[in-house]
Amino acid sequence: MNSVRTVNEGVLTNRLWGKVWILLLLFIGVLFSALFSVCEGLGNSSISAILAAALHPSGSQLGTVLQEVRIPRALIGVIVGACLGLSGVLLQTMTRNRLADVGIFGLNAGASFAVVLGISLFGMTSVSALTWMGLLGSLAAGACVYLMAVSAPGRASPTTITLAGAALTMLLSSLTHALLVLDQPMLSQVLFWISGSLAGRSMHALLVTLPFLAAGALIAVGMVRALALMEFEDDVAEGLGQRVLWMRLAAGLAVILLAGGCVALAGPVGFLGLMTPHLGRWLVGSSMPWLLSYSACLGALVLVWADVAARTVLQPSELPIGVLTALIGAPFLIHVARRGGIRS
Amino acid sequence: MLLAENIQVGYGSKIVIQELNLTIAPGQITTFIGANGCGKSTLLRTLARLLKPTAGTVLLDGRDIFKRSTREVAKQLALLPQTPYAPPEVTVRQLVRLGRYPHGRWLGGWSDRDEQAVQEALAAMKLTDLADQPVDTLSGGQRQRAWIAMTLAQETDLLLLDEPTTYLDLSHQLDILDILRELNRRHHKTIVMVLHDLNLAARYSDVMVAVHQGTVYTQGKPEKVMTPETIRAIFDVECVVIPDPVAGTPLCIPIATRNHEVGEDAGRTQEPAQARHALELAR
Numbered sequence: 001m002n003s004v005r006t007v008n009e010g011v012l013t014n015r016l017w018g019k020v021w022i023l024l025l026l027f028i029g030v031l032f033s034a035l036f037s038v039c040e041g042l043g044n045s046s047i048s049a050i051l052a053a054a055l056h057p058s059g060s061q062l063g064t065v066l067q068e069v070r071i072p073r074a075l076i077g078v079i080v081g082a083c084l085g086l087s088g089v090l091l092q093t094m095t096r097n098r099l100a101d102v103g104i105f106g107l108n109a110g111a112s113f114a115v116v117l118g119i120s121l122f123g124m125t126s127v128s129a130l131t132w133m134g135l136l137g138s139l140a141a142g143a144c145v146y147l148m149a150v151s152a153p154g155r156a157s158p159t160t161i162t163l164a165g166a167a168l169t170m171l172l173s174s175l176t177h178a179l180l181v182l183d184q185p186m187l188s189q190v191l192f193w194i195s196g197s198l199a200g201r202s203m204h205a206l207l208v209t210l211p212f213l214a215a216g217a218l219i220a221v222g223m224v225r226a227l228a229l230m231e232f233e234d235d236v237a238e239g240l241g242q243r244v245l246w247m248r249l250a251a252g253l254a255v256i257l258l259a260g261g262c263v264a265l266a267g268p269v270g271f272l273g274l275m276t277p278h279l280g281r282w283l284v285g286s287s288m289p290w291l292l293s294y295s296a297c298l299g300a301l302v303l304v305w306a307d308v309a310a311r312t313v314l315q316p317s318e319l320p321i322g323v324l325t326a327l328i329g330a331p332f333l334i335h336v337a338r339r340g341g342i343r344s
Numbered sequence: 345m346l347l348a349e350n351i352q353v354g355y356g357s358k359i360v361i362q363e364l365n366l367t368i369a370p371g372q373i374t375t376f377i378g379a380n381g382c383g384k385s386t387l388l389r390t391l392a393r394l395l396k397p398t399a400g401t402v403l404l405d406g407r408d409i410f411k412r413s414t415r416e417v418a419k420q421l422a423l424l425p426q427t428p429y430a431p432p433e434v435t436v437r438q439l440v441r442l443g444r445y446p447h448g449r450w451l452g453g454w455s456d457r458d459e460q461a462v463q464e465a466l467a468a469m470k471l472t473d474l475a476d477q478p479v480d481t482l483s484g485g486q487r488q489r490a491w492i493a494m495t496l497a498q499e500t501d502l503l504l505l506d507e508p509t510t511y512l513d514l515s516h517q518l519d520i521l522d523i524l525r526e527l528n529r530r531h532h533k534t535i536v537m538v539l540h541d542l543n544l545a546a547r548y549s550d551v552m553v554a555v556h557q558g559t560v561y562t563q564g565k566p567e568k569v570m571t572p573e574t575i576r577a578i579f580d581v582e583c584v585v586i587p588d589p590v591a592g593t594p595l596c597i598p599i600a601t602r603n604h605e606v607g608e609d610a611g612r613t614q615e616p617a618q619a620r621h622a623l624e625l626a627r
């Protein structure tokens with residue numbers, strides 16, 4: 001009743017409506033930010049002109065810019081941000097490791113390796129071809145980690161998964177570096193992808209990855225109840241009727257689909273998957289449906305603004321987006337940590 | 345209602361339990377005693393369907409427990425593992441609500457029945473006032489009560505607890521054991537647990553099971569199990585057993601481990617003499 005309220009349960013108290021309102025606000029914030037990202041820097045065109053051009057893009061130069069560049073970019077930012085937020089929660093929960101980032105499955109390393117291979121061996125240049133390579137690379141790496149963990153004794157324990165992921169990441173990164181050293185001219189070509197960016201991503205690339213992302217998100221939503229048990233040890237979860245191994249496999253699959261799709265689309269975006277679950281927990285505690293929806297919104301919000309900053313701060317050159325997610329996110333994370341909201 | 349038929353259990357190629365037969369008497373408090381590493385936890389986990397025996401079966405209400413789903417079993421049998429861990433933000437209420445997991449549907453939904461079970465479990469463990477506290481900010485005794493409340497919310501007839509009193513001070517050990525006895529007497533729960541304190545085990549159990557080297561050494565009423573011979577066999581400790589002046593149940597007074605007897609120093613001549621003296625006192 002009059003128990004001391006602590007940061008552990010999230011700053012938004014236990015009252016239902018508080019959480020609903022803030023979630024709604026976050027959602028509106030995401031929409032507004034996406035809109036801002038679309039319109040930003042379009043010179044002196046008025047909002048109404050932009051709207052008209054967006055609705056009837058045929059012909060006008062503004063319409064083409066919106067349709068080919070701005071709208072896909074904002075959309076990809078929202079989707080990648082939300083999916084990284086979701087996969088961060090899934091991953092930290094299933095590995096019981098609050099310091100886990102999506103790189104842990106070897107997904108980023110797998111995607112980078114495949115893209116570098118695509119450019120150097122097959123001379124690929126188009127963004128959609130590289131998106132496919134990234135997707136295949138990350139899925140293959142995820143599957144490898146997964147198989148290694150499952151074939152080890154102990155029901156794919158979180159530690160096995162983490163170790164298998166770390167080992168594969170090391171192996172693939174050194175192979176990638178070897179390829180890059182052997183083929184210096186390629187470096188500049190690859191750099192734009194390997195450092196994470198939303199520049200030049202087409203609607204087509206989004207459509208390629210969307211089924212994977214959607215499948216991952218569906219699994220995540222379907223697991224909402226089971227996820228609440230996954231941070232507890234196996235005996236507790238199994239004793240409460242959870243089929244622990246199956247749930248862990250399902251969660252792993254969702255992470256691979258979500259984060260693999262993201263890295264294929266936008267390259268390795270650092271920090272976001274690590275950070276958003278912590279911000280979410282700070283706001284709403286660890287209650288799963290809330291944490292998932294808050295993390296998704298926060299991820300989208302941070303990524304869209306990071307992208308806006310990435311292309312405006314040092315105009316005309318663009319910064320890697322991972323730098324900006326870290327710049328935007330780190331102060332929040334430090335704040336949360338100092339308030340005692342992060343405990344391992 | 346719960347019985348193990350000639351089971352053999354192990355981890356990988358290591359066999360821990362062998363040729364073990366055990367029937368858990370319904371409506372009674374059964375306590376496993378035995379040395380560290382003799383297989384008590386392994387046995388409890390096997391009875392709870394967490395480990396599959398390599399031979400033999402575990403029957404729950406006459407049916408093979410491994411032919412039934414985890415969830416179905418979780419509605420009949422609740423398990424409290426040894427010193428379980430709760431993630432940092434989880435509050436007492438959230439923990440207790442997890443007890444409803446096996447009763448729930450796929451995407452959730454929270455029925456009045458669920459809410460009632462949670463409220464009753466909180467009240468029974470005197471945790472209503474602490475319901476919104478994170479579990480990891482509670483004292484050891486409160487934390488253990490929170491975990492027991494979770495198993496109560498499961499609304500099972502059978503309760504399996506692995507060392508529920510370990511790491512608690514004496515008053516909290518008694519507190520937990522009184523609660524368990526109350527659950528047994530008033531709510532007719534069948535309780536199976538592992539305890540390390542032999543004297544408390546003798547005082548609170550209807551049946552004691554002495555586990556030794558992965559099988560049942562002897563079982564029965566505390567008077568039958570708590571004998572110097574059994575204690576010597578399973579713990580390698582010399583002791584005298586006298587009636588507990590408070591409860592009348594057997595009370596074990598240890599004298600020395602037998603290892604000392606074969607030691608090289610003075611203990612060799614001293615301790616048997618001490619033991620004889622103590623025995624005479626006891627008579």
Ligand SMILES: Nc1ncnc2c1ncn2[C@@H]1O[C@H](COP(=O)(O)OP(=O)(O)O)[C@@H](O)[C@H]1O
Nearest residue numbers: 355358360378379380381382383384385386387
């Ligand atoms: N997960 C495991 N993997 C391998 N061996 C185990 C595992 N758990 C327990 N053991 C072994 O099984 C034996 C019995 O352990 P346990 O049932 O925990 O004993 P107790 O609870 O009586 O102290 C010990 O020798 C222990 O080393």
Ligand SMILES: [Mg+2]
Nearest residue numbers: 384385426506
């Ligand atoms: Mg044990």
